[in-house]
Amino acid sequence: MSAPAPPGPAVVDLLGLVALGELLAFERMAADARLAPDLRRRAALGEMAAAEIGNYRRLAGRLTALGVLPDDAMAPYVAPLQAYHDSTEPRDWAEAVTKAYVGDAITDDFLREIAVALTEPDRQLVLDVLHESRYAEFAAAEIRAAIELDPRVAGRLSMWARRLVGEALSQAGRVAAADRGALTALIAQGDQVDVQALFRRLTAAHTERMAAAGLNN
Amino acid sequence: MSAPAPPGPAVVDLLGLVALGELLAFERMAADARLAPDLRRRAALGEMAAAEIGNYRRLAGRLTALGVLPDDAMAPYVAPLQAYHDSTEPRDWAEAVTKAYVGDAITDDFLREIAVALTEPDRQLVLDVLHESRYAEFAAAEIRAAIELDPRVAGRLSMWARRLVGEALSQAGRVAAADRGALTALIAQGDQVDVQALFRRLTAAHTERMAAAGLNN
Numbered sequence: 001m002s003a004p005a006p007p008g009p010a011v012v013d014l015l016g017l018v019a020l021g022e023l024l025a026f027e028r029m030a031a032d033a034r035l036a037p038d039l040r041r042r043a044a045l046g047e048m049a050a051a052e053i054g055n056y057r058r059l060a061g062r063l064t065a066l067g068v069l070p071d072d073a074m075a076p077y078v079a080p081l082q083a084y085h086d087s088t089e090p091r092d093w094a095e096a097v098t099k100a101y102v103g104d105a106i107t108d109d110f111l112r113e114i115a116v117a118l119t120e121p122d123r124q125l126v127l128d129v130l131h132e133s134r135y136a137e138f139a140a141a142e143i144r145a146a147i148e149l150d151p152r153v154a155g156r157l158s159m160w161a162r163r164l165v166g167e168a169l170s171q172a173g174r175v176a177a178a179d180r181g182a183l184t185a186l187i188a189q190g191d192q193v194d195v196q197a198l199f200r201r202l203t204a205a206h207t208e209r210m211a212a213a214g215l216n217n
Numbered sequence: 218m219s220a221p222a223p224p225g226p227a228v229v230d231l232l233g234l235v236a237l238g239e240l241l242a243f244e245r246m247a248a249d250a251r252l253a254p255d256l257r258r259r260a261a262l263g264e265m266a267a268a269e270i271g272n273y274r275r276l277a278g279r280l281t282a283l284g285v286l287p288d289d290a291m292a293p294y295v296a297p298l299q300a301y302h303d304s305t306e307p308r309d310w311a312e313a314v315t316k317a318y319v320g321d322a323i324t325d326d327f328l329r330e331i332a333v334a335l336t337e338p339d340r341q342l343v344l345d346v347l348h349e350s351r352y353a354e355f356a357a358a359e360i361r362a363a364i365e366l367d368p369r370v371a372g373r374l375s376m377w378a379r380r381l382v383g384e385a386l387s388q389a390g391r392v393a394a395a396d397r398g399a400l401t402a403l404i405a406q407g408d409q410v411d412v413q414a415l416f417r418r419l420t421a422a423h424t425e426r427m428a429a430a431g432l433n434n
């Protein structure tokens with residue numbers, strides 16, 4: 001493994017990307033909460049959303065400490081991340097919790113992969129903003145409950161999850177294109193020189209999670 | 218002053234009303250954040266929203282401890298609170314921060330008034346969910362900045378604030394009508410037997426806050 005990079009443009013780009021991801025995930029989950037069938041579930045998705053904005057605050061604080069305006073660090077990623085959410089608006093509660101489940105998990109996988117290329121305190125910060133497992137458990141339980149109620153839902157949600165991954169990958173391509181070079185270099189600098197192997201690992205983890213929630217990949 | 222009431226139906230009603238108020242304020246503020254002119258302000262309103270869901274969690278926890286399903290305690294108030302928000306959708310950022318400013322403050326005034334009629338731990342819980350002053354300061358600063366940019370905005374926002382108070386009072390009437398009697402009795406049981414005096418105090422505090430933000434009442 002090559003030596004970790006000192007905080008530089010790549011780290012600023014990464015923190016900007018993750019901070020914006022948290023901010024938009026917060027807004028969309030908060031909006032999707034209205035699809036909940038009762039107030040208890042509505043509040044539960046609201047709490048998942050609120051956790052994201054807490055993480056946003058930590059990432060924005062670190063950017064400020066590095067002498068960077070958070071808005072400047074996030075700006076290059078607004079279009080692709082917004083496009084991801086605009087193209088994946090859930091139509092009902094089952095789609096909303098599936099989106100939260102899939103989105104959180106892929107984000108976490110990416111963060112775990114990238115953390116190895118960072119020095120402290122950024123490595124720990126990125127590991128700290130991983131989602132709490134209780135949120136994934138809540139979402140998976142909701143998905144399983146929806147399938148139990150109507151087994152045909154499994155097919156529809158499996159297709160929806162594939163679309164979420166497809167849109168995410170497509171926008172990841174736009175993120176890489178918007179990147180000023182440093183972020184892509186950072187990703188390649190860790191253990192993950194082999195980007196194809198990275199994608200294989202992410203895909204395998206995703207398949208496993210789909211099965212855990214009763215969905216097919 | 219008469220003796221404070223032990224936790225009973227009135228306290229359950231009150232906690233249900235406040236919990237639902239927090240949950241809906243969270244959702245609407247989170248949605249209104251999209252009206253922000255930049256990501257920094259968007260995140261700031263998001264953080265104000267997230268604080269509400271933290272308070273919701275505490276209130277729901279207390280209801281559960283009292284042996285009541287939070288959903289049951291909140292149910293009577295869904296229609297009026299939802300109607301308040303539906304009839305007061307902000308059209309721009311200045312209206313959004315004005316709504317947050319006015320809504321938080323009126324809620325806090327009401328909670329301070331009602332706290333005196335409660336026993337512990339409910340009294341402290343209700344005082345704990347008062348909004349942090351830094352949020353009001355942020356909102357007031359945003360309102361003043363909007364007026365500085367265009368002085369004509371002051372008239373429009375003053376009218377908007379009056380509409381917010383009018384809609385809130387109108388829905389408060391529906392809350393009282395939906396109430397099963399206990400909540401109204403609780404409000405009358407504290408120092409505030411004189412409901413007209415209560416309204417006068419709330420109105421005076423509101424007028425003062427409007428002036429602090431550069432608005433007329």
